Amino acid sequence: MSSNGSKYIQGSTGPWEIVIGLEVHAQILSNAKLFSGAATEFGAEPNSQVSFVDAAMPGMLPVINKKCVEQAVRTGLGLKAKINLFSVFDRKNYFYPDLPQGYQISQYKSPVVGEGEVLIDLPNGETARVGIERLHMEQDAGKSLHDQHPDHSYVDLNRSGVALMEIVSRPDMRSSEEAAAFLKKLRAIVRYLGTCDGNMDEGSMRADVNVSVRKPGAPLGTRCEIKNVNSVRFVGQAIEYEARRQVDILESGGTITQETRLFDSRAGETRSMRSKEEAHDYRYFPDPDLLPLVLEQAWVDNIAASLPELPDEKRARFIAMGLSAYDATVLVAEKESADYFEAMLAAGADAKASANWLNNEYFGRLNKAGLAISDGPVAAAANSAIVQMVSGGVISGKIAKDVLDIVWAEGSDPRTIVESRGLKQVTDTDAIETAVDAVIAANPDKVAAAQAKPQMVGWFVGQVMKSTGGKANPASVNAILKKRLGLPEEG
Amino acid sequence: MALPSNPTDFTLAEAREAVSSKKISSRELTGAFVKAVETARPLNAFVTETSDRALDMAVASDARIAKGDIRPLEGLPLAIKDLFCTKGVRTTAGSNILSNFVPPYESTVSQNLWDAGAVMLGKTNMDEFAMGSSNETSYFGPVTSPWRARASNAKMVPGGSSGGSAASVAANLCLAATGTDTGGSIRQPAAVSGTVGIKPTYGRCSRWGIVAFASSLDQAGPMTRTVRDAAILLKAMASVDPKDSTSVDMPVPDYEAGLEAGVKGLRIGIPKEYRVDGAPPEIDALWSQGAEWLKAQGAEVVEVSLPHTKYALPTYYIVAPAEASSNLARYDGVRYGHRAKNARDIIDLYEKSRGEGFGSEVKRRILIGTYVLSSGYYDAYYLRAQKLRTLIARDFTQAFQKCDVLLTPATPGPAFAIGEKTADPVSMYLNDVFTVTVNLAGLPGLAVPAGLTAGGLPLGLQLIGKAFDETTVLRVGRAVETAANFTAKPERWWRAA
Amino acid sequence: MSVDKDTVRRIAKLARLALEEERVEPMVQELNGILNWVEQLKEVNVDGVPPLTSVVEHGLKMRDDVVTDGNVADALMVNAPGGEDHFFVVPKMVE
């Protein structure tokens, strides 16, 4: 990754570099849990989606869900990673009320997915590479509720046993922006793949953030791990706070203790998790209730063959269609916008015009209304029709915006609106000439001014457009005006 | 077939014939066993008696028999080791921590038995979490063997951990019983109680619903009075279970069919390393006798070598406690089982509940297991033990290139008196010296009663087979049984109580 | 290798087992008895020997992604020593 000076943070002793690695827990999209047949839906009644296996009743045994394995492999392939045909489930032993077995089934020494990469898109238009160290499958824990009773905590095991992918990055990020870009890109990839819904509000994706600081060029510093940060914004805030905290400690002569910290989003700060007074000793060993996971290359190849086009490939294809790198990046950032864009093209609109229209008009309106693309009131076919009417000279760009407003509010077909409300662009030269002559006749003083100062022609264009209700073809208006005023054709 | 006059003296096969041909009703047969169980309470063989349920099941079986709808174990009363979860019937694993646990589900093995028409007499006593070789670690007190040494009133152990099942079968309190075997817990109590017990190949019986001790070693199996009965019961217990990832997809053969095929032409391996220093001469003599019996019936006897045999027990005492320390973490007083009163906080709740709930042998093994898995010790202990396990399993693979089945002693000696060996854990562990190798290698092992010591206590021989070759093991076992003609039965001294 | 009283206390803590102070010293003896005995495994050269974690030779069987279980909250609570409104209840925990 290119290190550029602007990423450094300034301390009293000079610049410091932030080194960031992420461990992202992403909930695998599946109907049933990783090792039991209980459902995975969000927000169910307490302990309703719990089987005897999930509650670790005596004698209960895990049996793996094939779909979860497939999803993990699919994600690995999407991360351009090595798929390990032999992987092993281990037990990570510790006691906690939301961990009924007293161990989490995870993959420690032999994960199902090895090294891969994610290309991240930076705000300055650059692309950077973040290495993926591994991806492994594991079980989620249940949930403890602490605010229901003054002396008791309540345990709900609905999440217990839900399948997670833990995706571990290399410490390749150097700023909170890069970390945010990584998380966004990872979320886009799993959504494209359909392996995780990426919904951070519901906990479907959460990140453990490893942060250390060092003087540029110095060896890696001691890191702190900030656990379970559950939004892209908080990841950025946590990194900023933590890096500054570490720089302050180091510059005042202190040392960083490797520890686990929590991000308090209300206070905007990270805090040491004091409750972990004893050192962890997880006593990992292969789970004797499970056998090694052995995959066939042909099965993996089948998954690879069914992989959808991913953001990077889609972006390259969009650029090849004539889109700017910026427009292409914006469109592929969310699968829904890329799909919407492609639906417009499928309905007949031009790529570049559609991209401009979406990025300049439609997405802005959605944003303002606080709507996701899937909840927007205008169908891709409707926006496609508007763009096609503009390209075909049926309506002007200005009228197009009015048509969009009408479709947004009323939901009717844009072609019908243009037809029934007489919004078609006037291309009839006689009618435009009549309107031009009328404006010239009414403003003799401005004529002289325009002949002296040709930029003034714009004022005349505006007047003509006004008098034609915006329907006159602006190019024709411009040409006729220049002729009538005796101005040169070009200029 | 001439049936014994007392129905509790029936073998399983005899009872099957008598009940299905309506010579006796299941109700009558079950009633006799219910009475025997009640009379034998001084043995402490049962943790929970389910007499009412047994009689109900028997009546239901009689109704099916009347309609001619007869399943393989129709109306036959069995005892179930208290490690198998039984729906609606308390399942304790011999532990205080589960002393009030009533499972809302039925283990696959016991369900298979009920589906075959069997009747449940109750749950048998056992070493706590199956950790023991003498049934003295049970929270519900030791089981007393029905056997006594000649001219002695000393209370003897029935072996363990399936000691309640062994005592019940030996004392004719049931037709047969289920056991589980992690390091010898079926074969060792069977041998010292003069009964038959087989630990099938790992993966043959489902572990689903059996309280786990050491997952990579645990296997369920039958405990019976004859080899034929073991064949019948194993067929009913075994299945391919989609709920157990380690259950192996192999059809269950009809073990009974090949039972009388004899041993002519079979090669019987005698592993020389099983001749251990300090073993009673009676053991060696019986072992040689066993080889002679088989030779006399046409088998070829060959010496084989299992060079890593002496490392099997120490390997086992790393692997089994390691797995157990993790398997027993779920007993934390949160969702079921014993919960300590007045806990200050969650950690206190865990420590007190587990401290009060587990007995000392279980604690010892949890601590050993935790230690050998802990940071800095994993490679030296656990990983090394797993590698030894590979070598032990390889020994068997090589030996089976030279023979079809192995013949060994089942135990290093006869039953001992209650309390005699409890002081020294390692000396207690040595009881499993001949049985534990089989668990480490996942192979089938059968204990057959073969004789009495000079003091009048039973001794058994063990047959070890290739993976999933229970058929040959049982067939050779039948040959040993025929030759040994072991007819001794314990005096029914407990009836006086 | 052998254990001392501190090690026994540390393991007991890790295993969440209350161990009365008077049981610590006897436990040290018992554990060392077992550990000294298993020490004989060191005699064996295990270089290049793969560990055996399961004797089953096939790979992991997989099930289909179908909801077949759950909705047993009542049955889950039957044995719960502290259960309220389908929740398991424990002493208050502080994060």
Ligand SMILES: [Mg+2]
């Ligand atoms: Mg992690």
Ligand SMILES: [Zn+2]
């Ligand atoms: Zn994780």
